[in-house]
Amino acid sequence: MPSLIEKTACNGLLPVVAGGVSLSELPPARITSVAPLAGKDRAVGTALKALGLGWPAPGRSVTKGAAGCLWTGRGQAFLIGADPDGLSAIAALTDQSDGWARMRLSGPGAEAVLARLVPLDLRAAAFPVGAVARTGLNHMMTVLSRAEAESFDILVFRSMAASAVHEVQQAMAAVAARQSAG
Numbered sequence: 642m643p644s645l646i647e648k649t650a651c652n653g654l655l656p657v658v659a660g661g662v663s664l665s666e667l668p669p670a671r672i673t674s675v676a677p678l679a680g681k682d683r684a685v686g687t688a689l690k691a692l693g694l695g696w697p698a699p700g701r702s703v704t705k706g707a708a709g710c711l712w713t714g715r716g717q718a719f720l721i722g723a724d725p726d727g728l729s730a731i732a733a734l735t736d737q738s739d740g741w742a743r744m745r746l747s748g749p750g751a752e753a754v755l756a757r758l759v760p761l762d763l764r765a766a767a768f769p770v771g772a773v774a775r776t777g778l779n780h781m782m783t784v785l786s787r788a789e790a791e792s793f794d795i796l797v798f799r800s801m802a803a804s805a806v807h808e809v810q811q812a813m814a815a816v817a818a819r820q821s822a823g
Contacts, residue, residue, distance in 0.1 A: 650742030650802040657810050660817025662748035664809050667794065670707070670722040670743070674735040677716060681731040688727040694720075702773045702786055711773045713784055719796075742802035746809060747792040750816050755793060757812040759785060763793075779808045 651666040658664075677685040677696075686696040693705040697712040704710075708723040725734050746754060752763045758778050761768060765787075768774070773786040781804060784796040797805040 650799045654806045659813040660750055660820050662750045662754055662813050664746050667743035667745055672737040673720040673725045674737050675718050675720050676733040684731045692723050702771050740799055741796045742799050744795045751791050753816045754812045
């Protein structure tokens, strides 16, 4: 009988570092897609407050410690790192945990790296800490959030993890080469 070994989405691919910027895999966490049922928006917000979170405004996230609720579209959010206690009767819930690769890009050149890959203005004034966007990372769909002043969390479909790492690593190398040239 074959022996199955559990592996993370970026197993063996990360971490990578170039020019003071690092790309690392975030620890595995439960990811639940939450979509309030008709007329249950307030009830979902109340239930999330009981978890120490809340329903995020469009383009925003609500975090507490390692848990977070990220806006992912109209009437939809990802609850990350928390159990969806109290939500099953008031929201459509889908476990997404194994479907996503979660990475963090950190360092003083993180904005410059992502500027080569996503069609967004990532300057802190336009995309502050807590901002979230569902956008493209080159040819891949991604959920991008600014976790800290110089850190971004990148979520891509698990099947695209190697491609995402390659794309970001290439952009990191290009930014590092530009810095060293002048």
